[in-house]
Amino acid sequence: MKRIIQAFGYLGSTILTAALLSWICVFLINGLPGVYAWMALKFIIPMLGFVGVLLNIFLILVSIIKKNRISDKWMPLVLCTVLASHFFLTMNIIQLAYPVRIINVHPSVTVKWPFSEQAIVGWGGDSTDNNLPHATWPSERWAYDLVMEPYNTGSTSLEDYGIWKQKVLSPVSGTVIAAFDDESDIVPGTEKFISMEGNHVYLRIDATGTYLLLNHLKQDSVTVAVGDHVNAGEVLGHVGNSGSTSEPHLHIHHQRQDPTQTLLPILAEGLPLYFEDTNAKAMPLKGTEVTPMRNEP
Structure with missing residues (x-):
């Protein structure tokens, strides 16, 4: 777990955990928990992902200005970008039926x-x-x-x-x-x-x-x-x-x-x-x- 936090940061790791738990609820639990999890995947996860993208871009820019190392900032940015891509589900750009x-x-x-x-x-x-x-x-x-x-x-x-x-x-x-x-x-x-x-x-x-x-x-x-x-x-x-x-x-x-x-x-x-x-x-x-x-x- 420490390695995941080190690689993706606290925010990215938290959103990733929420997304994984939501997908598990949708595919394995179904019922009303699956319904709420699907809504989280369509609305909450992409919103948090966008926040993470903006925050990580800001941190990278600050590091560049201060001439600090930025190699550890790219993985959190990539992860948050992937999580924000759940927005494609929201807009039906990815046309995925509710998986039951x-x-x-x-x-x-x-x-x-x-x-x-x-x-x-x-x-x-x-x-x-x-x-x-x-x-x-x-x-x-x-x-x-x-x-x-x-x-x-x-x-x-x-x-x-x-x-x-x-x-x-x-x-x-x-x-x-x-x-x-x-x-x-x-x-x-x-x-x-x-x-x-x-x-x-x-x-x-x-x-x-x-x-x-x-x-x-x-x-x-x-x-x-x-x-x-x-x-x-x-x-x-x-x-x-x-x-x-x-x-x-x-x-x-x-x-x-x-x-x-x-x-x-x-x-x-x-x-x-x-x-x-x-x-x-x-x-x-x-x-x-x-x-x-x-x-x-």
Whole structure:
């Protein structure tokens, strides 16, 4: 340990230890500790690395001015640069999915399609190829963004998007733990949102006790209230363009923790989410046209 401290300095050694422990939590422990460790790797470690880079550059410059030896300053600088490079994970320059294997994560849930008609998977699946940026975040590891034709039109008019104002049906039987629709729908392609999730309905699933989140609903469209029990197929609201969204779509994902009790929305453990009674695979990928094999009640 003394050799490591001598080679990298106290700051570099401390950040290195934190980074190694975080990676161990992510790969070997998983669960909520893995979630917090992943957030540390994406935010705290690169920030500390940048501080270390600046500090070591300063120390090198001081040593040069004082004509002192600088050979012992290069290793700490290199280490802090490597640690700061975790920033590439934060910005998805390195597109690494949150490293958990779907077969090892339980419980999964299989639900009904949330529409009475065909919709298209904008993002969905287990890999970053089909589900970026969702797959890079623990809480949204197997989230979906759903759209309808026409979509990705570039129009600033909400009416030009097929999914705008479409009814959202409850995919499961469960209890409403959150229902909010006071937020304004924003102009497509803008970033003038108030919250990340926008208008939403959150359900505690009867079968598993886990949680299903449906986001970006239309203002004043939610038809349920906290405490209501809903069955699969009942109307929850209508698709909008509220929250952090580039165009009207429905965001849906499954997680273990109660979203009303988490410190931040991203600090939760995402769980696998599958669909039944459709013409597509249970976990449809980006670009899949999904048609439900049921009638709206």
